[in-house]
Amino acid sequence: MLKIENLDVRVDNKEILNNFNLTINDGEVHAIMGPNGVGKSTLSRVIMGDSNYKVTKGSITFDGDNMIPLSVDERAKKGIFLAMQYPLEIEGVSNQDFLRTAMSSVGNKQVGLYDFILQCEKGSKELSMNQELIHRELNVGFSGGEKKKNEVLQIKLLHPKFIILDELDSGLDVDSLRICAENIWKYKEDNPNTSILIITHHPKILEYIKPNFVHVVEDGTIIKTGNYILATIIEKDGYNVIAKEEENE
């Protein structure tokens, strides 16, 4: 279970999250929606432990453990995974070396080459991913869809308990989005206690990965919570309608 309580976060002396509260129980899927610049991606970075984001108040616990003092890799080893909006291209680092090192680190034991190859072949086949990408430099020259598929492949290989999807749908064509989302949903079905936090502008991804809760964020805090219907209202009427409703209440 991930629990965020009364969280304040600053970047360059600007407050991005303000008294933010969110509890995600094991097995739940939550979606965070909101216009640009309201703190959605900040939330993902803070959960993962990016040192550029300063927590000035509040707490983040995962399975009862305080996350704030933990380094980024320690959080990952606890089972938190952030699928990034813009997966980085790292020149010279082979995808294969990266994936195998990550698997060995998270699993706390050296992964044999044969096992690694088998898992990569299976995962990349399920994602309709060119297996040559495993041998290329990490994300270098990958298309937008290939980068996102590589993120989902990492989910399959690293077996996280809590997955953050930061705008998985950005840069993806409809077919790639469907393949990525279906694979994540399959992972969720195979691992029912896995929780997912989806950060998105668009409800399309929520057609594939069904959320239990949809939250609307504005000015660094959640202003409304609902279910999937809330996402469809946002798609139809926009965020302003939600914000005005909240003001009137």
Place this chain on the structure above:
Amino acid sequence: MNKIKVVNNMIIPYDNDDISIYDNNITFLENGNFIIEYIDCDNINLNININKNRCINLFEYSSNKNINVKNKYFILDSSSLIISKFYSNNSVTENIDIYLNGEKSSIKYNFSSISSGRDKYTINIYHNKDNTRSDIFNRTVAKENSSNYFDINSFVNNGILDTYLNQHTKIITLGESDNRINPNMYTHDNSTTAIHASVIGNIDGDDLFYLMSRGINYKDSLNLIITGIILGNINVPDDYRQKIIDILSKIGGE
């Protein structure tokens, strides 16, 4: 792969039909892959000759010495020399001259180094004939308190047509270090194509964050990135790959 050893500044005699060795001259007679390893050298002065219509892959390796290098490379018509070179020395002063003396001759020079002392490199490339091409790629990881000066000079005289000059140098700093890159392209002919890029900077924090977010600790993440910078730039024979990885693996822990 044919291996030439240079020990105490002398070329060890080597019996091979593909290579001719005389004094400090090495001539590559046939196409192939070759290694030159410098062992216990402090003053290296070689003339390396590539005959016409040859394609030579050369790997050069030097580790743990204070060295002074003054090598010259002569490349004749329609030949290409592809150099991958790795240095991890206490300090280096290197002045190398590359002569593209034949039409359609080319040099692809990939140099990677770990710097811990005072390293100064001067690389001169002389495009003496038409349709010659030089691609120079330097990658250095500069350890704390090291200094790295690169002066890379490409020369094209008036009337030498359709030359291609390409220089990329990147120095990644680990802590405080003194670094300078001077990419110079002296061309006197309008038909030259010239490209250069020079970068001095730290390891990208976003790269580290990305790797660490997959459970890889700081030391291993740093090591992956450094290994990528160094090995991503050079073709390394299997015999030397592990040697270099062992050298690189010590960096993150320092």
